[in-house]
Amino acid sequence: MRNSIAIKLVLGLGLFLALFFAAAGMSFWQAEAVDKKTEAIVQVLLPKTNLAYEMEINSNKTKIWMLEYIENPSPVLRAKNVATSSQFERYTREYLRLANADEIANVSTVLDEMSIELISKSATLMNQADAKKSLSESLDQDFRALDRLALIDISSQMELRKSYGLDKLPLLQIMQTEIAEINSEMGAYLRSPNLSSRDEISSHSKEFYESISRFNGMAVTAEEAQRAESLEAMFRTTEISVTQLLDLKDSLDENLAAFLDQLVELDGILRKQVIIPVHLQMADARDAVHSIDAQTNRVTLTLLIVGIGLVFGGTLMVFSRISHPVNKLVEASNKVTAGDLSARVEVISNDEIGLLGAAFNEMVANREQAESALVLSEEQQRRLADENAVNATIGRIVNSSLHLDDVYDAFTQEVRTVVRFDWLAISILDRELEHQRIDYVSEQLVPYLRRGTSLGLKGSFVGAVVEHRACLVETFDDQDAIEGKYLTVSPIAQAGFHSILGVPLFSRDRVIGALVFASAEKIPYSESETAVARNVAEQVAGAIANAQIYAERQEAQTELLRAHDELENRVLERTLELEKTRDIAEEATRAKSQFLATMSHELRTPLNAVIGYSELLIDEATEANNTASIPDLERIIASGKHLLTLVNDILDLARVEAGKMDLFIEEFSISSVVEEVRVVSETLISKNRNKLTVDCPANIGSMQTDQVKIRQMLFNLLSNAGKFTEHGKISMRVDREAIDGVDSVIFTVADTGIGMTPAVAKKLFQPFTQADSSTVRKYGGSGLGLSLCRSFSHMMGGTITLHTTLGMGSTFVISLPATIDGPELDLPNTSGAADEVPDSISSVAEEIKQRIQV
Amino acid sequence: MSKLLLIEDNEMNRDMLTRRLERKGYEISIAVDGKDGVMKAKADNPDLILMDMSLPNIDGWEATRIIKGSQETRHIPVIALTSHAMAGDRERALEVGCDEYDTKPIDFFRLLTKIENLLPKKAA
Numbered sequence: 001m002r003n004s005i006a007i008k009l010v011l012g013l014g015l016f017l018a019l020f021f022a023a024a025g026m027s028f029w030q031a032e033a034v035d036k037k038t039e040a041i042v043q044v045l046l047p048k049t050n051l052a053y054e055m056e057i058n059s060n061k062t063k064i065w066m067l068e069y070i071e072n073p074s075p076v077l078r079a080k081n082v083a084t085s086s087q088f089e090r091y092t093r094e095y096l097r098l099a100n101a102d103e104i105a106n107v108s109t110v111l112d113e114m115s116i117e118l119i120s121k122s123a124t125l126m127n128q129a130d131a132k133k134s135l136s137e138s139l140d141q142d143f144r145a146l147d148r149l150a151l152i153d154i155s156s157q158m159e160l161r162k163s164y165g166l167d168k169l170p171l172l173q174i175m176q177t178e179i180a181e182i183n184s185e186m187g188a189y190l191r192s193p194n195l196s197s198r199d200e201i202s203s204h205s206k207e208f209y210e211s212i213s214r215f216n217g218m219a220v221t222a223e224e225a226q227r228a229e230s231l232e233a234m235f236r237t238t239e240i241s242v243t244q245l246l247d248l249k250d251s252l253d254e255n256l257a258a259f260l261d262q263l264v265e266l267d268g269i270l271r272k273q274v275i276i277p278v279h280l281q282m283a284d285a286r287d288a289v290h291s292i293d294a295q296t297n298r299v300t301l302t303l304l305i306v307g308i309g310l311v312f313g314g315t316l317m318v319f320s321r322i323s324h325p326v327n328k329l330v331e332a333s334n335k336v337t338a339g340d341l342s343a344r345v346e347v348i349s350n351d352e353i354g355l356l357g358a359a360f361n362e363m364v365a366n367r368e369q370a371e372s373a374l375v376l377s378e379e380q381q382r383r384l385a386d387e388n389a390v391n392a393t394i395g396r397i398v399n400s401s402l403h404l405d406d407v408y409d410a411f412t413q414e415v416r417t418v419v420r421f422d423w424l425a426i427s428i429l430d431r432e433l434e435h436q437r438i439d440y441v442s443e444q445l446v447p448y449l450r451r452g453t454s455l456g457l458k459g460s461f462v463g464a465v466v467e468h469r470a471c472l473v474e475t476f477d478d479q480d481a482i483e484g485k486y487l488t489v490s491p492i493a494q495a496g497f498h499s500i501l502g503v504p505l506f507s508r509d510r511v512i513g514a515l516v517f518a519s520a521e522k523i524p525y526s527e528s529e530t531a532v533a534r535n536v537a538e539q540v541a542g543a544i545a546n547a548q549i550y551a552e553r554q555e556a557q558t559e560l561l562r563a564h565d566e567l568e569n570r571v572l573e574r575t576l577e578l579e580k581t582r583d584i585a586e587e588a589t590r591a592k593s594q595f596l597a598t599m600s601h602e603l604r605t606p607l608n609a610v611i612g613y614s615e616l617l618i619d620e621a622t623e624a625n626n627t628a629s630i631p632d633l634e635r636i637i638a639s640g641k642h643l644l645t646l647v648n649d650i651l652d653l654a655r656v657e658a659g660k661m662d663l664f665i666e667e668f669s670i671s672s673v674v675e676e677v678r679v680v681s682e683t684l685i686s687k688n689r690n691k692l693t694v695d696c697p698a699n700i701g702s703m704q705t706d707q708v709k710i711r712q713m714l715f716n717l718l719s720n721a722g723k724f725t726e727h728g729k730i731s732m733r734v735d736r737e738a739i740d741g742v743d744s745v746i747f748t749v750a751d752t753g754i755g756m757t758p759a760v761a762k763k764l765f766q767p768f769t770q771a772d773s774s775t776v777r778k779y780g781g782s783g784l785g786l787s788l789c790r791s792f793s794h795m796m797g798g799t800i801t802l803h804t805t806l807g808m809g810s811t812f813v814i815s816l817p818a819t820i821d822g823p824e825l826d827l828p829n830t831s832g833a834a835d836e837v838p839d840s841i842s843s844v845a846e847e848i849k850q851r852i853q854v
Numbered sequence: 855m856s857k858l859l860l861i862e863d864n865e866m867n868r869d870m871l872t873r874r875l876e877r878k879g880y881e882i883s884i885a886v887d888g889k890d891g892v893m894k895a896k897a898d899n900p901d902l903i904l905m906d907m908s909l910p911n912i913d914g915w916e917a918t919r920i921i922k923g924s925q926e927t928r929h930i931p932v933i934a935l936t937s938h939a940m941a942g943d944r945e946r947a948l949e950v951g952c953d954e955y956d957t958k959p960i961d962f963f964r965l966l967t968k969i970e971n972l973l974p975k976k977a978a
Contacts, residue, residue: 604937605864608959612870615962619877644959664945 005322005351012314019310023303030296034289041285048098049282052275055091058084059270063263066122070129070256078126085122089115095274107273114266121259128252135245136190142238143183146231147176171215175231178208186242190249198246205239325353329360341368387532390418394539404547408440411540418532420525421517423497425449426505427462428513428544436462436513439544446495446518449488461486462514465502469511471534472502475524492518501525503533505541512544589657603647611640649784656791663706663795665820670700670745673707674734677714685722685730690751692718695733703745704819709792710747713800716785717749717812725753725809736818743818744798750811755804764802765790789814796820856973857881859900861891861917862935863909867958871904874962880969888912892920895927901973905952907936907943915950922951931972935960 062084069077092111096104181204189197212235216228328345335343341364347357397410412424424442429435438453457463464486465472474485476493492500497518505513515537517525525533614636621629655661674696685692703710714732721730733748756764765786786800789812793800798816858880862868872882883898885891889911895903903921907914914934921927934947937958947955954968 604959605867609866609870611959612867612874612962616870616874616877619874 005353008317008321008351012310012317016307016310016314019303019306023300026299027296030292030299034292037285037289037292041282041289044098045278045282045285048095048278051091051095051098052270052278055088055095055270055274056267058088058091059263059266062088062118062122063260066125066256066259069126070252073126073129073133081122081126085115085119088118103273103277107269110269110273114262114269117262118259118266121255121262125252125255125259128248128255132245132248132252135241135248139186139238139241139245142234142241143179146179146234146238171211175208175211175215178204178211179235182208182242186245189246193246193250193253201242201246205235208235321349321351322353325349325357329353329357332360332364336364336367341371387418387535390414391535391539394536404439404544407540407543407547411536412440412442415533415536419501419517419529419536420519420521421501422520423492423495423518425516425518426513426540426544427516429457429462429466429511433457433466433511436460439513446491448491455488459486460488461492461500461502462488462516465504465514466511469504469506471504471530473499473525473530474502475499475522477522496520498522499524501530501533503530503537505537505544507541507545512541515540590659592654594654604644604651607640607644607647611637611644614640646784649788652788653784653791656788656795661791661795663820664708665705666707667702667704668707669702670734671696671698673711674714674732677711677718678732681715681718681722684719688722688726688728690722690725690728690730693729693731695731697734697736700734700736700745701818703816705796705816706792709796710816713789713792713814714747714749716789717814720785721749721751721753721810725751728752728809739815744815745818747814747816748811749814750809752809755806755808755810757806761802761804765800855879855881856901857883857898858969859883859885859891859894859898859903859930861885861888861894861903861909861914862906863887864906867906871960878966888914888917891917895921895930896924900930902969903930903932904969905932905934906958907934907947915946918947918950918952933965933968933972 062081065077065080065084069081092115095111096108099107182201185197185201185204189201209232212228212232216225216232325345325348332343332345343364344361345357347354347361393414394411397407397414408426415421415424421442423445424440425438425446426440427436428439430437434457436455436457438449438451438455441449441451444450457466461472461474474489476489476498489500497520499519499522501517503515503517504511505515515533517533519525614633618630618633618637621627621633652661674694678692678694682692718730718732728751730751731749733750735746735748737744737746790800793814793816796816797820798814800812800814802810802812804810858875860868860871860875860882862871862884863886868884868886872884875882883894883900885894888909891903891905891909892912894900905914905918909917912920914936918932918934921930921932928951931953932951933954933956934952935956935958936943936947943957944955953972956965956968
C-alpha cells in the first residue's frame with residue numbers, strides 16, 4: 001500500500017488527539033481527587049476544628065463563671081455554670097461522632113469521665129459556696145448581736161459608768177475590741193487563708209474568755225452576772241460558727257483547686273488530643289490539595305510542551321514532504337512557462353506528491369516534443385504577424401501624442417523589429433522645397449547630420465528621394481563609390497554604413513520629408529523591406545502633418561492668451577482705482593451720517609424743552625384766563641413739532657446710511673398693525689375732508705419682520721395721501737400672494753389727489769425732494785418720508801413702487817416678504833430695483849459700484 | 855395723592871416735567887443721577903418711578919436692575935424714558951425689569967396715560 005499523505009496526516013492527528021484526551025483524563029482524575037479532599041475538609045475537618053475551639057472556650061467559661069460564683073453566688077450564675085458543664089458533655093458526644101477510630105480510642109473514656117466529674121464537682125463547689133455564703137451572713141448577725149450586747153450605746157455607757165463604777169467600763173471596751181478583732185481576722189482569713197490568722201483568732205477568743213471571767217468576777221448585781229453569762233454563751237456559739245466557716249472555707253478552697261486542676265488537665269487533653277491533631281489533619285489535607293494542584297500544573301505544562309513539539313514536528317513534516325516538493329514543482333512549471341522545456345523535478349517519495357512529480361515530468365517531455373515540431377512553421381508566420389502588429393502599434397503611437405519627439409522615439413523602437421537599420425534619420429522639408437531640416441536621428445552617429453541641422457535640398461540623398469517621389473536604395477563599398485552622387489551620403493559612409501534606404505513622407509499628395517534608414521551591412525534593402533518601410537512612413541507622415549497643424553494653432557492661441565491677460569490686468573488696475581475711490585466715498589458718507597446722527601440727537605434735547613415749556617405755558621395761561629398768548633404758543637408748539645419730525649427723519653435716514661439701523665424681527669398679526677395705523681392716521685386724513693377705506697382680509701395672517709417700520713411706512717404713506725388730497729378718497733389694501741415663489745404681503749395705499757408727472761415721480765424717493773419747492777410751503781413735511789419708506793422696504797427685502805398720473809392721484813405699493821430670516825439685510829444701495837433712482841447721498845458710491853460691475 | 859420719583863439729570867427736562875406733573879396733582883420727588891435715584895427709591899417709597907436711561911454715575915439700566923432686584927423696592931412700577939428710540943431699546947428696558955417704556959421727547963398726555971395705568975388702584 002502507498003504511503004499516502006492523508007494516512008500520515010491522520011496518524012499525526014490521531015497522536016495529537018490521544019495526547020489531548022490523556023491530558024483531559026488526567027486533569028479530570030486530579031480534579032476528582034481534589035474534590036474528595038476538599039469535601040473531607042468541609043464535612044469533617046472544619047466542624048471538628050470549630051468544635052475543638054468551642055470546647056476550649058467552654059472550659060474557659062466554666063473556670064471564669066465558677067470563680068465568679070464562689071465570690072458572689074447568684075441563681076443566674078448557677079444556671080450558667082450548670083449549662084457550661086453539661087454543654088461540655090454535649091461537645092464531647094459531637095466530637096466523638098466526627099472523630100476517627102484512633103481518636104475515639106484515645107479520648108473517649110477520658111472525656112467521658114472528665115465531663116461527668118466536671119458536672120458533679122461543679123455541683124459540690126456551688127453547694128459549698130452557697131453554704132459559705134449563708135454561714136457568713138448568719139455570723140455577721142451574730143457579731144452584730146455580740147457588739148450590741150457588749151456595749152449598747154454611748155448613753156447606756158454613761159449610765160453604766162455611773163452604776164458600775166469606772167473600773168468596769170474598760171473591760172467591756174476590751175471585750176468589744178476582741179470581738180471586732182476576731183471579726184476582722186476572720187474576714188482576712190476568708191480572703192486569704194493562712195495559719196497565723198487562724199491562731200490569732202483563737203488567741204483573741206482566749207483573751208475574750210479571760211475578760212469575760214474577770215467581768216464576771218467583778219459583777220456586783222445579779223443583772224450584771226446574768227449579762228456576763230449570756231455574753232459568754234453567745235460568744236461560745238459564735239466561736240463554733242467561726243470555726244465552721246473557716247473549715248468550710250478551707251474545704252471549698254481545696255475543692256476549687258482540684259476543680260481548677262481538672263480544668264487545666266482538661267485543657268491539656270483538649271490541646272494534645274483534639275486541637276493539635278485536628279490542626280495537623282487540616283494541614284495535611286491542605287498540603288495534599290496543594291500537591292495535587294502542583295502535579296496537575298506539571299502535567300499540563302509537560303503536555304503543552306509535547307503538543308508544541310508535535311505541532312512543530314508536523315509543520316516540519318508538511319514542509320519537507322509537501323511544501324518543499326510542491327515548491328520544486330512550481331519552480332519547474334514556471335521554468336516551463338518561461339519556455340525552458342528541459343526542466344524536470346526529482347521524484348523522491350511514492351505518495352501523491354511523488355505521483356504528481358512523475359506526471360509533470362512526463363507532460364513536460366511530451367510538450368517538448370510537440371513544441372520542437374511546431375517551431376519551423378511558426379517562424380514563417382511570425383514575420384507577417386510582426387509586421388502587422390508593428391504597423392498597428394505605430395498607428396496607435398502616432399495617434400496617441402501630438403509631441404513629435406515622443407512619436408519619433410516610440411516609432412524608432414517599434415520599426416526596428418521589422419526594418420533592419422543601425423541609424424535612422426527623419427528630414428522635414430520647408431514649403432518652398434529648398435531646404436531640409438533633420439528633425440530626428442536615432443543616434444548621434446553621423447557627424448554633420450545631427451538633430452536640428454538644416455541643409456540645402458538640392459544634390460542631397462533626400463533631395464533625390466523627393467524628386468523621385470519614391471523609395472531609393474543605395475549600397476556602397478567605400479566612400480569613393482558614392483562621393484560624386486549625393487553630397488550628404490559621404491558623412492554616412494564615413495560613419496561606417498554600407499547601405500541606405502530613403503522613403504518619402506507624403507501628406508495630401510505633397511512630399512513633406514523623408515525617412516532615411518542606414519545599415520552597416522552591405523546587403524541592399526530588399527523589395528519586401530522597402531514595402532514595409534513605405535507602409536510605416538505613411539503613418540509617420542500623418543503624425544508630422546498633425547503636429548505641424550497643432551503647433552500653428554498653439555502659437556495663435558498663446559498670442560490670444562497674452563492679449564487677454566494684458567486686457568485683464570488693465571481692467572484689474574482700473575477696478576482697484578475705482579474701489580479705492582469708492583471706499584473713500586463710502587467713508588465720507590459714513591462720517592457724514594454719523595455727524596448727522598449726533599447732531600440730530602443734540603438738536604432734540606433743546607427742542608424737547610421748547611415744546612414742553614410751551615405746553616406748560618398754555619396750561620398756565622388757560623388757568624390764568626390769559627387767552628391772548630395761546631395762539632402764539634400754539635404756533636411755537638406746531639413749529640417745534642415740525643422741526644422735531646424733520647430731525648427724527650434725518651436721524652433715521654442717517655442711521656440707515658451709516659448702517660446703524662437695525663431690524664427688530666418678531667411675529668405679529670398683520671390686521672392688528674393695519675388697524676393701529678388706521679386709528680392713528682384717521683384725524684390727519686379727515687382734516688382735508690377725505691374718506692378712508694381699509695380693505696384687509698380677516699384671514700391675512702401674520703408676518704415675521706419689523707412691525708415698527710411697517711407701521712412707520714404705512715403712516716407715512718397715509719399722511720402723505722391725506723396731505724395731497726382734498727375731498728377725496730384714500731384707500732389702504734392688504735393682499736398676500738407668492739412673488740417669485742416667496743410668500744409676500746402687499747400693502748397698497750391709493751389716493752385721488754393731485755398726482756404728479758413722470759419726471760417728478762422719478763425723483764420722488766430721493767431725500768429732501770417734494771414734487772417742487774412750492775409744495776413744501778403749501779403742504780409742509782420733511783421730504784424725507786418716502787426716502788425712508790424706500791430704505792425700510794429694502795432693508796426688509798422688499799420694494800416700494802409708485803403709479804401716478806398728474807391730477808388723477810397716486811398709488812404706492814409696498815411689497816414685503818412675509819418672513820425674513822435674519823436682521824442682516826442689505827442696505828438700500830445693493831438691492832435697488834431697476835425702476836428707482838439712487839439716493840443722492842450714496843449716489844457716488846452707487847455709481848462707482850455699478851461702473852465696476854459693468 | 856400719588857407720589858412719583860423722577861430720576862433725570864437734565865435740569866430743564868426735570869424742571870419742566872416736575873411742574874407739569876405737579877399741576878396734574880402728583881407729588882414729585884427728584885433724583886439727579888442713578889445712584890441718588892436708587893437711594894431715593896428706598897428712602898421715599900414712591901408709588902411710581904420715571905427713569906431716564908442715560909444717567910451719570912449709575913445709568914438707568916443698572917439703576918432699574920438694582921431697584922427691581924431689591925426686596926424693598928421691587929414692587930414699585932418703573933417707566934423707562936430713553937432719548938434714543940433705537941430698535942431693541944424697548945425690549946432691553948423690559949428685560950432689565952421696567953414696567954413701561956416711552957421715548958423722549960415726551961408726549962405728555964401719552965405719558966400721563968401710562969402713569970395712570972401703572973399706579974396702584976386706589977380704593978374709591
